[in-house]
Amino acid sequence: MTTPLLGVTGITKRFGGLTVVNGVSFDVAPGEVLSIIGPNGSGKTSTLNIVSGVLASDAGSVTLDGVPITGRKPHQIARLGLTRTFQNGRVIGNLTVHDNVLVGLDGLGQQESKLREIPGLRWLPLLGEALGALFAPRKGVEQAETAVTRQLERFGERLAPRRDQYAFTLSYANRRRTEIARALVADPRVLVLDEPTAGMNQTETAEVLKQLLQLKQQGQTMLLVEHKLDLVMTLSDRIIVLDEGRIIAEGTPAEVRTDPRVIEAYLGTAFVKEHTHE
Structure with a gap:
């Protein structure tokens, strides 16, 4: 068997008497796309938050290529090669598209942890990330520019011509694309996507699916939460299904x-009938 790139073992999270993630375990192999689906409140985003260090688990462990990352801060995990997008987009409106993507290369929250310690400035974590990226020493400006340009061009006319526009002027879909580009710019070993097409129409969703399929073809390992089941079934190698914080099923799209x-x-019977071909 291939050694898993991402290993999640028995993670659990409780908020008071409510257990939102209950002993969840799974592996993600190199180059694999694993999706997590389930009803609202089933623990999907909480699982991603534990994996990426945003949320501390009460039990269990997470490893990245065999290295324990449980208890590490998000920017530390990002430096090890796991980056993510968020369910609610987190672009920085007063930065350009170019600079929003550049944030993904440097800083990675280093300034954020300092700002959180200053009373009255705890609302500035994203600005901290931006400052860390824009003003911290970089190995090479040309290398950074090449990386940013490559990701903007991945999204073609949607982002590349808008590189110098402020993010607050973008459409909702282009803000989501900018966030994906930022997560990709450092060439992560594992890309974690939390509802990357939320709020997008059918055409926009199809464009993002095409780009994610290209990433998959290039060998990008992905962990995905998404409610659009056609996208999930097309993109995923395997799917795990959560309900009330527990895994109730796991397998290929056809099996699930x-x-x-x-x-x-x-899923409901209507979805199954629509996608069953005999």
Whole structure:
């Protein structure tokens, strides 16, 4: 068996008497796309938050290529090669598209941790990331520019011509694209995506799916949470299904969409009938 690039073992998170993630375990192999689906409140985003260091787990462990990352801060995990996007987009409106993507190369939250310690400035974590990226010493400006340009060009006319526009002027879909570009600019070993097409229409979703399929073809390892099931079924190698914080099913897209527990908890019979071809 291939040694997993990302290993998650028995992670658990409680908020008071509510257990939102309950003993979740899974592996992600190099080059694999693993998706997590489930009803609202099933623990999907909390799972991603634990994996990426945003949320501390009460039990269990996470490893990246065999290195324990449990308890590390998000910027430390990012430096080890796991980057992410968020369910609610986190572009910095008063920075240009170019500079938003550049944030993904340097800093990586180093300034954020300092700002959080200063009373009255705890609302500035994203500005801290930006300052760390824009003013910290870089190995090479040309190398950084090449990396940013490559990611902007990945999204073609949607982002490349807008590199010098402020992010607050962008459409919602282009803000989401900017966030994906920022997560990709440092060539992460694992890309974590939390509902990357949320709020996008059918055409916009299809464009992002095409770009994610290209990433998959290039060998990018991905961990994905997404409610748009057609995208999930097309992109994923494997799917795990959460309900009330527990894994209720795991397998290939074909296996998951015919699992009675998944149909009852999440998919519904209409989806299965629409996607069953005999």
